[in-house]
Amino acid sequence: MSNTSIKFADAAKSRHDFALIAKWIKPGAKVLDLGCGDGTLLGYLRDTLQVRGYGVEKDDANWLASMSNGVDVIQMDLEAGLSGFEAKSFDVVILSQTLQAVLNTEGIVQEMLRVGHEAIVTFPNFGYWRHRFQLIAGQMPVSKNLPYQWYDTPNVHLCTIKDFDEFCINHHIEVMERLVLTEQEPIHMMPNLRGSLAMYHLKPAE
Amino acid sequence: MSESSSIGIVAPQIAHFTEPLPLKSGEVLPQYDLVYETYGTLNAEKSNAVMICHALSGHHHVAGKYAETDKHAGWWDNLIGPGKPLDTNRFFVIGLNNLGGCHGSTGPSSIHPQTGKPWGSAFPVLTVEDWVTSQARLADYLGIKQLAAIVGGSLGGMQALQWTISYPERVRHALVIAAAPNLTAQNIAFNEVARQAIITDPEFHGGDYYAHQVVPRRGLRIARMLGHITYLSDDAMGAKFGRKLREGEIKYSFDVEFEMESYLRYQGDKFAGEFDANTYLRMTRALDYFDPALPHSGDLSRALAPAQADFLVISFTSDWRFSPARSREIVKALLDNELSVSYAEVTAAHGHDAFLMQDAHYHAILRNYLKKIKLGGPA
Numbered sequence: 001m002s003n004t005s006i007k008f009a010d011a012a013k014s015r016h017d018f019a020l021i022a023k024w025i026k027p028g029a030k031v032l033d034l035g036c037g038d039g040t041l042l043g044y045l046r047d048t049l050q051v052r053g054y055g056v057e058k059d060d061a062n063w064l065a066s067m068s069n070g071v072d073v074i075q076m077d078l079e080a081g082l083s084g085f086e087a088k089s090f091d092v093v094i095l096s097q098t099l100q101a102v103l104n105t106e107g108i109v110q111e112m113l114r115v116g117h118e119a120i121v122t123f124p125n126f127g128y129w130r131h132r133f134q135l136i137a138g139q140m141p142v143s144k145n146l147p148y149q150w151y152d153t154p155n156v157h158l159c160t161i162k163d164f165d166e167f168c169i170n171h172h173i174e175v176m177e178r179l180v181l182t183e184q185e186p187i188h189m190m191p192n193l194r195g196s197l198a199m200y201h202l203k204p205a206e
Numbered sequence: 207m208s209e210s211s212s213i214g215i216v217a218p219q220i221a222h223f224t225e226p227l228p229l230k231s232g233e234v235l236p237q238y239d240l241v242y243e244t245y246g247t248l249n250a251e252k253s254n255a256v257m258i259c260h261a262l263s264g265h266h267h268v269a270g271k272y273a274e275t276d277k278h279a280g281w282w283d284n285l286i287g288p289g290k291p292l293d294t295n296r297f298f299v300i301g302l303n304n305l306g307g308c309h310g311s312t313g314p315s316s317i318h319p320q321t322g323k324p325w326g327s328a329f330p331v332l333t334v335e336d337w338v339t340s341q342a343r344l345a346d347y348l349g350i351k352q353l354a355a356i357v358g359g360s361l362g363g364m365q366a367l368q369w370t371i372s373y374p375e376r377v378r379h380a381l382v383i384a385a386a387p388n389l390t391a392q393n394i395a396f397n398e399v400a401r402q403a404i405i406t407d408p409e410f411h412g413g414d415y416y417a418h419q420v421v422p423r424r425g426l427r428i429a430r431m432l433g434h435i436t437y438l439s440d441d442a443m444g445a446k447f448g449r450k451l452r453e454g455e456i457k458y459s460f461d462v463e464f465e466m467e468s469y470l471r472y473q474g475d476k477f478a479g480e481f482d483a484n485t486y487l488r489m490t491r492a493l494d495y496f497d498p499a500l501p502h503s504g505d506l507s508r509a510l511a512p513a514q515a516d517f518l519v520i521s522f523t524s525d526w527r528f529s530p531a532r533s534r535e536i537v538k539a540l541l542d543n544e545l546s547v548s549y550a551e552v553t554a555a556h557g558h559d560a561f562l563m564q565d566a567h568y569h570a571i572l573r574n575y576l577k578k579i580k581l582g583g584p585a
Contacts, residue, residue: 030544052544054541054547060553060567063550064567064570064571064574066548067548067550067571067574067575068574068577068578070578072546072547072548073548073549074537074541074547074548074549075549075550075551076534076549076551084534084537084538084541085538085541086541086542089541089542
């Protein structure tokens, strides 16, 4: 194992959702990671599943970290769409905890399913009971998954699991698999109330 | 981390080639010289060579100085040297003057072997492909089978791209900076104005001005002034010169009144005193003609199908002559071929010239990318 492999394995330990995302990806798949940050997820997928892939990142410091970590990364703004990528040129397109910060939400999800055969979308569940309690108490929710104050949040399109399910139906998107987590534990009962992180494995409906 | 410093005193060398060079135009260059410089040491495996391709007015003197007293170092000295982003403690760096140039490689001002007079108008029109062929011969001459990297900005970036098509197995990494897959109509138009300025100068004499012992200075000067405007951004010019007057007041004359005019005239005069007009014509034509997608019905992805190198593509936000959109076309073609590619769009105010500037983020990109290049052999 190379030094970078150890680094990615270590970094991925703190991101339990990475291992769960990996379960939805076939070994050797071609992957596009939108908003790839410092490239940890792609590096982890490359080292564990031998995936081939590219990251997309807008931020200079994140871009540099990804590239320096040995991840191929394209600097561009997701809001402009994915016109630089051919239709169905990836097995899987990933949007990990970025959906809520995207302005053109409908556009980007449609672009993901144009460019990829499948998509993986993860987001913080706004319907989580702690968030609901904070609202009832009269304040905007602040939590581990939503660590921002209302005035400095990049999150502009927060949604609940119920909202996203409805979004998928209305946009002819098939939910292949769905996983809801709280503190890294899967939630099966009342996920929209008890779950803090939602993970969706999607493809265009037949 | 080691301190970065200048490569120090360097000296050019000349390689003479007797094997004729068939050109894309159909003409043949019977024999030629290439002037080049090298920095750093070629390792035993000959796996650490990096070649630098120059842009329109560049040459082989890329880094270092010829004498301590030299006012200026090589044109990309901020990038190349011990501990610099392109670290000469690790890499063996080669800079050369392209054929048709006016800094020592065979060009229009060189003596024609048959006539004993300068080539002048008889010197053939060269293409990016021709240059790359001659550069590969220089690599042969230096005993280098495969380059660790080919690096170029602007017209140099086009050469780097062409290397990956012409010699896919001979280049492991390509750094294509502020380049384009071909020139836009607007770019060709700028080049044509520059050429017209030279060709219509009464002292051009159809390109054979050497015999008359004159040079078309006025034409070359205007060509350079025009070029210079396009290499800068409106913002950069505004920040540097704005509407500043040299003497603080308007004089109702056509003399130099604005600082901008003074700068342009200085740049034009300086260039006209040291560059060859015939070379300028040929360099701009090589730019115009470059279009690797042309034989593939305009499909750049098919043109790049032979490429095997790993790519780093960089553009600059304020570069309107070789805009980020043009670099994205290159990136798309590389993605279509599933090649390894990273693409950075560097926020910079300096326009096209930004690729020569010492910007911290830009240089961090180059440093970290080059650091990742494995040189083989015992690590």
